[in-house]
Amino acid sequence: MQKLYKVLEKTQAGDKMALQHLMHQFEPKINSLTIQTKTQNRNDLKQELYTTLIRYSKIYHLDGVPGYDEFRKNILFKR
Numbered sequence: 535m536q537k538l539y540k541v542l543e544k545t546q547a548g549d550k551m552a553l554q555h556l557m558h559q560f561e562p563k564i565n566s567l568t569i570q571t572k573t574q575n576r577n578d579l580k581q582e583l584y585t586t587l588i589r590y591s592k593i594y595h596l597d598g599v600p601g602y603d604e605f606r607k608n609i610l611f612k613r
Contacts, residue, residue, distance in 0.1 A: 545591050553588065560587055 541559070544552030564583045568576045600608065 539596065542591055542594060543596060546594075546596070553591070556591055557584060557587065 538556075538559070541552050541556050545556055564580060564587075567583060568580045571579050
């Protein structure tokens with residue numbers, strides 16, 4: 535399984551297969567969210583969730599994601 539960071543990177547570069555992979559990764563969560571709503575609203579909600587996922591995957595700033603060492607240092611200094 536590809537790491538989310540790499541999939542987002544490829545999605546932002548316009549890779550359609552990466553976008554499909556991203557959507558597939560989030561499918562279980564989207565399905566669990568739609569089950570919590572009325573049957574007649576499920577398809578609309580599912581479409582809206584996928585649209586939001588696609589929109590935010592294209593505008594998410596990957597530059598602000600810390601590496602492991604930086605993340606670890608931030609955690610240690612917050613204690």
